[in-house]
Amino acid sequence: MRMGNPKTVWFLLAMFLGISTVGIISSNATEKPNYKYAIVVKETTLKDEAWGKVVNALKEKHNAQVFTYQNEVNEVKDKLADYFPKYICFVSKPLDASREFVGEVHRLTRQLDTDPYGDSIWAILTGYDAEDALRIAKHKEPLIVKYGLGGTLAWIDRVKEGIAYFEGMNEKGRYMLKKSDSEKVEDRKDGPTDSCKPMVDLLNKNKVDAMWTSGHATEHDWMIYYPQSRSKFISSQGKLYGQDSSGNKYEIKSTNPKVYLGAGNCLIGHIADMDCMALAWIHSGGAYQFLGYTVPTGYGYMGWGTGDYFFRHNGKFSLAESFYIINQALLFNLEKGLVKEARDLYGHTQNDKDTVVLYGDPAWEARVATGKDVKVPKPIWETDIKEKEESDNKKVFELIIKFNTDVDFDPISSCRPVFAFTPSRLQEAEIIDKGDAEAIEITDNFIIVKYKGKVEKNSQKKVTFKAKVLNEDGK
The missing domain is CATH 2.60.40 (Immunoglobulin-like)
Structure with missing residues (x-):
């Protein structure tokens, strides 16, 4: 894999100096990328006019090579191995991006050479409709995560500013507040007894660059409090809603590009039908990259680990890189015999390695803000x-x-x-x-x-x- 990328170097330097990153992309718009990018797409999907536009947009943006298959994604393995791309984007209609497909993609991307590790940074590009995928495919400007919103307290100290609500039913009203002028995080207990509406309001103000959650979830909802809660986020027909404990329903219409990490949620990344959370987050929640489990999970290694590499290294790793890295870390622990059983303590599992998914464009730069004006702890x-x-x-x-x-x-x-x-x-x-x-x-x-x-x-x-x-x- 070819990891050198001058665009990334300049992007990180601009973040540090507080310079706008727009010119880094626009000034080089006619230059060909110096990395190899593969698009893998089913033949019938490519022939669909709307989805064909998605492939063409990616091809133009990344100077990509297109690989097609008829029935099984593994059909492209040998040609991919010959090309050996840095990035692979699997363009898929939503209902084709099944749990089984996610597993097949995981395994395919480890089979391009002879070692047992992943060979390319990858993601699946889909959406509630082709227009969602096309919007993401065309988008070029990197995301600098400055404001964070947590449905759990983790990582709030690692963003420039934001708020994270405690998920336990036993401490409703507890939250952590991170202000931009201090490295210190305020641990407070004077918050609302239901954080549903405040979170919806922040999202609808287009203030949030990254959101992360934990606790119980299914393909169709996320319970805001643990272990049980009437307050939740729900999805239906591509729309995302907050529903508070009194049954009041608030539609979420958030248009600014953001990343979403379902770090500790069961099933939230599984596209089981057109009413699922993943598609609603992409369609009406503004998620340009979405991380989630396609299976039940406890304290999963892949979900929380992606967040650790992303947030705790001060912009060194993009979200797509962090997703790639934690999968290699899991494989490394298994290959080296560092974990003696398939399951170790809080969910370091064989199951994790093929069941977590990242939706979006894998080459899109989403990184945590860093620089002189960002007051956060040093990278670990x-x-x-x-x-x-x-x-x-x-x-x-x-x-x-x-x-x-x-x-x-x-x-x-x-x-x-x-x-x-x-x-x-x-x-x-x-x-x-x-x-x-x-x-x-x-x-x-x-x-x-x-x-x-x-x-x-x-x-x-x-x-x-x-x-x-x-x-x-x-x-």
């Missing part, structure tokens, strides 16, 4: 890969890891291994010095490292390795 760790001398016709690399806070790598259920994309595509990697790392994996496009137990704040770790550097054609 920072990485730098330095290129050194050659040895045995291989380039030598040194991964330097700086820990900005205490990090506990156990238990596995909450462990987020250190992850870094390599600056070039690699082959035949060899570890020269792993230091005190418990486990390491180096693939063609990333290095992932786990330490045992606790690593203290301000610690610095190093891993030295060598590998052959391949060009964009894999040679």
Whole structure:
């Protein structure tokens, strides 16, 4: 996979300096992207005029190659492997994007080379109708997440400003408030006894850049309070509503591009029918990327882990990259025998690896705001890969890891291994010095490292390795 992207570098620099990112995209609108992007679409979908426009918009935006199949998505495996794209967008009519299809896509994207890891950053582009998908396909401006809305308290300290409501029935009225002028988060208990209407109002004011939720959900609703609640978000025919505990119903019409993470919700990503939550969030909730489970979940590794890589690294990883990374982390833990059973504690499961989905354009840049005016904690760790001398016709690399806070790598259920994309595509990697790392994996496009137990704040770790550097054609 080819991870180098000057657009991303300039985007992050602009975020840090507080410069508008619009010009970064518009000024280069006629230039061809320097990454490989594949569109995978069913032949009958491509022949549908409305959905064909979606494919054409993506093709134009990303200078993409189109791969079609008749019946099974796996039909394109060999051609995809030859092309070996950085991104794969699976364009699908809504009812074709089934739970089974999500699983097939997960497995396909791990089969483009010989290692057991994912080979491309991917997402499924769909919508309540083709117009939804076309709107997302045409959209170019990156999203800088400044204002966050939480249906659970996690990650509110990692956004410039926002509010997160406590989901427990036992503490209604509790919420956390993050103001833009302070790194401190206010933990307050003077909030409304039903947070449904305030959340709807924030969404309808187009104020929210990212929303994340936990607690009970189905394909058709999200209960605002846990374990049971009459207050909920519900969906019907592409429309999204808030329904408070008294039965009052408020339609959500939010048009600003945003990301939604159903981090701890059962089934919310499953497109079971045209009334489901995922399609309503895309159609009327303004979700340009939507993350969710297609199956029941507890404290799932993939859902919460995606949020951790996205929010706790200060814009280093986009949402699509974070979704990709946590899946590699799960596979890494299983491949290295770090988890002894299919299920470990709070839901580190074999089941997770093929059942969480990201809807949207995988190359769309959605990142948490960073910069001098964004008062948030430092990223939990920072990485730098330095290129050194050659040895045995291989380039030598040194991964330097700086820990900005205490990090506990156990238990596995909450462990987020250190992850870094390599600056070039690699082959035949060899570890020269792993230091005190418990486990390491180096693939063609990333290095992932786990330490045992606790690593203290301000610690610095190093891993030295060598590998052959391949060009964009894999040679």
